[in-house]
Every structure is written in C-alpha cells, then in structure tokens.
Amino acid sequence: DSTFLNLYKKIAFREIHKDSSxxxxxxxxxxxxxxxxSKNISKETRKKxxxxxxxxxxxxxxxxxxxxxxxxxxxxxxYTNNDYEYCDNLTNYKxxxxxxxxxxRNQINKGYIKINVSRLFSQxxxxxxxxxxxxxxxxxxxxSDELSCENYMSNCHSDTKHLTELDIELLQYHYSYGIYxxxxxxxxxxxxxxxxxxxxxxKNPGMFIHIN
Numbered sequence: 001d002s003t004f005l006n007l008y009k010k011i012a013f014r015e016i017h018k019d020s021s022x023x024x025x026x027x028x029x030x031x032x033x034x035x036x037x038s039k040n041i042s043k044e045t046r047k048k049x050x051x052x053x054x055x056x057x058x059x060x061x062x063x064x065x066x067x068x069x070x071x072x073x074x075x076x077x078x079y080t081n082n083d084y085e086y087c088d089n090l091t092n093y094k095x096x097x098x099x100x101x102x103x104x105r106n107q108i109n110k111g112y113i114k115i116n117v118s119r120l121f122s123q124x125x126x127x128x129x130x131x132x133x134x135x136x137x138x139x140x141x142x143x144s145d146e147l148s149c150e151n152y153m154s155n156c157h158s159d160t161k162h163l164t165e166l167d168i169e170l171l172q173y174h175y176s177y178g179i180y181x182x183x184x185x186x187x188x189x190x191x192x193x194x195x196x197x198x199x200x201x202x203k204n205p206g207m208f209i210h211i212n
Contacts (some may be wrong), residue, residue, distance in 0.1 A: 001022060004169070005172075007144065007146065007147075007170070007190070008170055008173055008174070009185055009188070009189075010142065010144060010146075011025045011139075011141050011143070011144055011153055011170060012139060012141065012142075012147075012174055013025075013142075013184065013185040013188070014140065015144055021186060022184045022185060022186040023184045023185035023186070024184065025173075025182050025183055025184050026106065026107045026139065026140070026182065026183065026184075026188075027100065027108050027139060027140035027180070027182075028107060028108060028138075028139055028174060028181055028182070029063065029104050029107070029108045029138065029139075030105075030107040030108075030109075031075065031107075031109065032064035032065070032066065033053075033063070033064065033065045033066070033075065033076050033111070034066055034067075034068045034073055034074045034075050034076060035049075035050075035065065035066070035076045035077075035078060036067075036068055036069075036070070036073075036074035036076070036077050036078070037049075037067070037072060037078050037079075038070045038077070038078065038079035038080060038083040038084070038086070039083065040079070040080045040082050040083050040117075041079065041080065041115075042123065044123065045123060045127050045130070046067070047128060048127045049078070049127060049130050049131065049134070050067050050138070052131050052134075052163070053065040053134065054131065056135075056138075056164055056168075056171065057167045059171070059172065060168070060171050060172055060175050061175070062175040062176075062177075063138070063171070063175055072123070075109060075110050075119050076110070076111040076112070076113075076137075077111075077112050077113070078112075078113045078115070078130060078134075079112075079113070079114055079115070080114070080115045080116070080117050081114065081115070081116045081117060081118065082117065086112060086114075087099050087112035087114065089112075090112060090114045094119075095114065095116060095119065096113075096114065096115045096116045096119065096120070096129050097113075097114055097133070097135040098111065098112060098113045098114075098134075098136065098137045099111070099112045099114075100137055100140055101110075104139075105182050106181070106182035107181075107182065108137075108139075108140070110191065111137050113130060113133045113137070115129060115130060115195060116152070117203065124206050125159060126160060128159045128161065131152070132152065132161065133155075133207060134211070135167070136152075137151040138140070138171065138174075139143070139171075139174050140157055141153065143155035149161065150162060150164055151164045151166055151167050151168055152167045153166070153167055155189065166175070196199055
C-alpha cells in the first residue's frame with residue numbers, strides 16, 4: 001500500500017540533508033533486547049514498562065525483550081538523572097533522552113534512556129516518557145507530524161498514548177524479512193520497484209537473503 005509505505009519511509013529513514021535524494025541507513029535490533037533498570041527506577045515503573053515491552057514482543061516476532069538483574073548481561077539501560085551516568089553522551093542533556101549505538105551493519109547493539117525526574121511531576125508521566133523513548137529506540141525512528149497523538153509514532157506530547165494497530169503494523173513491517181535491512185531509502189525504493197515489476201510480469205517477486 002503506497003500510503004503505508006510513504007509513512008514508513010518518513011519514519012524509518014533519517015534525512016542526510018533536506019535536498020538529498022537518499023537517506024541515512026535505517027537501524028534495527030538484531031539481538032534480543034535485555035533491559036537493566038537502575039536502582040532509582042521504582043518497582044511499579046519497571047513492571048509497567050516491562051508489561052509494555054511484552055506487548056511489543058508478542059506482536060513482533062523478530063523482537064525479543066526481557067529484563068535482566070545484572071548490568072553485565074544488559075544491552076539497554078534505563079536510569080535517572082539521580083543515578084550514575086551510564087552513558088557519557090547523555091551527560092549534558094537536561095531533558096529526558098535516549099541514545100543508541102550500532103555496528104557497521106546498522107544493527108543497534110546498545111541503548112540508553114535517561115529520565116530527568118525533576119522535570120516529570122508524577123510517576124505516570126515518568127512511565128509514559130520511558131515508553132515513548134523506548135518505542136522510538138526500536139528503530140532510530142523519526143516521529144511523524146501526520147499521525148494523531150494516540151500513536152507512539154506520533155511527534156506529539158501526550159500522557160494518553162497507547163500501542164495502536166498502526167504502531168504495531170509499522171514495527172512488524174520494520175522487522176519483517178520481506179525487506180532488506182540496514183539500507184538507505186534509495187536502495188529500499190529500488191528493491192520495491194523491482195519486486196513490483198516482477199509481480200506485474202507474473203514472475204516471482206524475488207528473495208531477500210539476510211546475513212548475520
């Protein structure tokens with residue numbers, strides 16, 4: 001569907017600059033996400049966040065998300081401004097923020113969320129902020145101004161966001177094996193054009209081989 005694909009491309013591919021015909025490569029998680037919560041993240045917040053991540057894991061086959069007790073076993077750390085600074089790149093951030101690292105194949109292999117509790121006036125706001133930042137971290141996504149505020153893919157601030165059908169569909173597509181991972185938008189569009197031409201000619205649309 002062209003409407004869905006146009007929305008996906010705006011979310012999954014970050015611009016190099018406004019006049020570029022291509023984009024930076026899309027990013028994705030290859031390995032399971034293992035979350036470590038710092039001591040200042042309350043038990044209730046941990047539970048609500050993990051309930052949210054399990055909903056995502058259930059809906060998206062290629063995403064496995066779990067909680068670990070030891071930081072050495074983790075690749076995603078969620079902490080507050082009152083904790084040890086786990087990510088040097090977030091040291092000077094005044095707002096709650098996230099930071100990602102990836103390898104040469106554009107596979108995300110480490111993530112951080114730092115919550116500034118002094119700017120959040122309730123536990124519910126803290127939980128919602130973690131959910132927002134975590135969802136965005138699942139693909140180095142660009143949030144959309146075209147979507148209603150209920151969606152996690154929407155670029156708006158709301159404490160009533162929930163996991164919508166569109167959020168799930170976009171994540172499922174991003175993690176499906178029907179698209180080649182780690183490419184820029186130009187390559188992505190070329191591959192779809194070639195597949196559509198093959199289908200129109202009554203041929204097999206092709207096959208994508210994903211190498212670790």
